[in-house]
Amino acid sequence: MRRVRSNPDYWYPVAWSRELKPGKTIGTRYAGTPIALVRPVEGSVFALEDRCAHRQVPLSKGVVSGSSVKCCYHGWAYGRSGRCIDVPYLGKGKLPNGVRTFPCREQNGMIFIFPGDPEKADSVPLAPHLAKADNPAYKTRYFGRTVGCHYSFMHENLMDMNHQFMHSKQMGQMKPRFLGQKREPGLVEARYSFARTSGKQPFGEALIFGERRDASEKFQHRDVMTIRTEYPYQTLRIQTGDEDPVMDLWIVYTPQSADELTNRTFGLLSVKRPKIPGILDMAWPLLVAFTERIFAEDREIVELEQNAWRELGGDHNVEVFPVINALRALLVECGIPPASESHA
Numbered sequence: 001m002r003r004v005r006s007n008p009d010y011w012y013p014v015a016w017s018r019e020l021k022p023g024k025t026i027g028t029r030y031a032g033t034p035i036a037l038v039r040p041v042e043g044s045v046f047a048l049e050d051r052c053a054h055r056q057v058p059l060s061k062g063v064v065s066g067s068s069v070k071c072c073y074h075g076w077a078y079g080r081s082g083r084c085i086d087v088p089y090l091g092k093g094k095l096p097n098g099v100r101t102f103p104c105r106e107q108n109g110m111i112f113i114f115p116g117d118p119e120k121a122d123s124v125p126l127a128p129h130l131a132k133a134d135n136p137a138y139k140t141r142y143f144g145r146t147v148g149c150h151y152s153f154m155h156e157n158l159m160d161m162n163h164q165f166m167h168s169k170q171m172g173q174m175k176p177r178f179l180g181q182k183r184e185p186g187l188v189e190a191r192y193s194f195a196r197t198s199g200k201q202p203f204g205e206a207l208i209f210g211e212r213r214d215a216s217e218k219f220q221h222r223d224v225m226t227i228r229t230e231y232p233y234q235t236l237r238i239q240t241g242d243e244d245p246v247m248d249l250w251i252v253y254t255p256q257s258a259d260e261l262t263n264r265t266f267g268l269l270s271v272k273r274p275k276i277p278g279i280l281d282m283a284w285p286l287l288v289a290f291t292e293r294i295f296a297e298d299r300e301i302v303e304l305e306q307n308a309w310r311e312l313g314g315d316h317n318v319e320v321f322p323v324i325n326a327l328r329a330l331l332v333e334c335g336i337p338p339a340s341e342s343h344a
Contacts, residue, residue: 001328002150002309003338005260006031008116010232011126012254013266015111016142020045025069027060030115032258035102036060037111038080040067046080047113049100053084059099108133109142110266131235131250132270138248139280141269141288147299149306151232151253151263152331157302158234158251159227159327161192166297179224181323188330189228190323229327231334246272261306 006012014028015037025038027050034050036059050058052071061072068077068085077086082101087094103114103121108130114121132138147154157163164174179191223246227236236249251267269291273280280287309315319325 001315001332002152002261002306003259004152004332004335005338006151006232006255007335009114009120010116010124011105011112011114011121012232013110013112013252014047014254014264016144016266017106017109017111020111023064025060025062025064027058029256030113031255031260033115034058034060035113036062036069037104038064038069040064043067043080045104045106045111047102047104047111048078048080048082049102051099052076052078053096053099108268127233127250131248131268132245132272133268135270137244138270138272139284141271141284141291142267143269143291143295144264144266145295145299146256146262146264147253147302148262149302150261150309151255152328153302153305154253154263154265155229155234155327155331156324157298158236159188159190159229160321160324161190161194161225161227162321163301164194166301178323181326183326183330186330186334187228187230188323188327189226192225192227193223194225229330231330244272 008031012030014030014035015026020026020037020039022039023041025036028035028037029050036048036050037045038048038059039045041064048059048069050060052059052062052073054071054076055073057071057073059069059071059078062069063072064070065077068079070077070086075086075088076084078098079085080101081098083098084095087096101118103118105112105126107126112126114124129135131140133140161176162178164176175195177193177195179193181191182189223238223240225236225238228234233250233252235251236247237245238247239245248270249267251265253263253265256262256264271280271287319328
């Protein structure tokens with residue numbers, strides 16, 4: 001299962017919009033494929049295979065000129081179609097072939113590419129609203145990091161809230177209650193409620209809920225956390241009854257290395273603004289620090305899982321939680337089978 005490759009026929013973020021300035025190019029990658037992102041001074045971003053067709057020099061080291069990028073070595077120029085449009089020392093009738101181009105779009109502060117069959121790009125949707133990034137009633141944090149593990153470990157970590165034991169130092173003792181799951185084509189969903197059994201509510205959590213809570217009965221199992229893997233993305237929402245969510249998370253894990261045992265996380269975390277104007281903005285650094293500590297613990301544990309997988313030569317464990325077994329089946333169903341089935 002840890003060798004199942006991600007399905008390239010979806011939209012994947014490969015960079016933050018803020019990383020790519022007008023008139024510049026940067027290098028990024030998807031599953032070992034180097035990609036050059038180019039932002040002309042005018043016009044939209046485009047994505048090319050990050051190599052010049054001449055000597056394989058990365059185009060991300062090149063110079064943006066108008067709506068094209070010129071290789072830094074001999075000045076070969078490429079347009080957004082990937083076609084070579086100029087070789088300074090050749091006639092126009094002798095231009096060589098170009099390089100691969102990728103469908104590209106920009107949304108919610110991220111640059112997405114479609115690394116699979118370009119013919120499918122227009123028919124594969126990307127949700128128009130990620131988390132609550134466009135909703136002024138929420139404040140959104142944009143976060144990400146590179147994590148040294150197969151993307152399946154990331155999906156499992158978020159889906160299985162029984163691991164709250166690991167976060168007890170940050171959050172106090174929390175007892176999760178599994179409320180059930182949903183399994184549909186391309187989708188697995190799990191629902192939980194929680195009760196605090198000991199320890200004080202951390203201030204970062206109070207910011208998310210917009211109130212101070214203790215371990216009294218009235219706060220036990222009051223909110224429902226819904227976690228969904230809708231391949232290849234994950235979402236997490238916390239809400240009470242039919243009220244608007246107090247927190248809305250959208251996250252995806254873009255594979256980096258060719259073996260896909262490294263991923264780059266792109267996440268949007270939206271928190272509902274409390275009734276007191278400005279208080280969330282003032283306390284935002286505290287919430288960022290709180291979430292960073294949680295994410296750091298998650299990162300450490302999934303990388304330990306990946307290291308164990310390497311050392312043992314596969315998964316030598318028995319999974320007992322039904323929703324994780326359903327999730328694993330989904331990732332296998334939607335992903336690309338490994339070249340060799342000889343390893344677990």
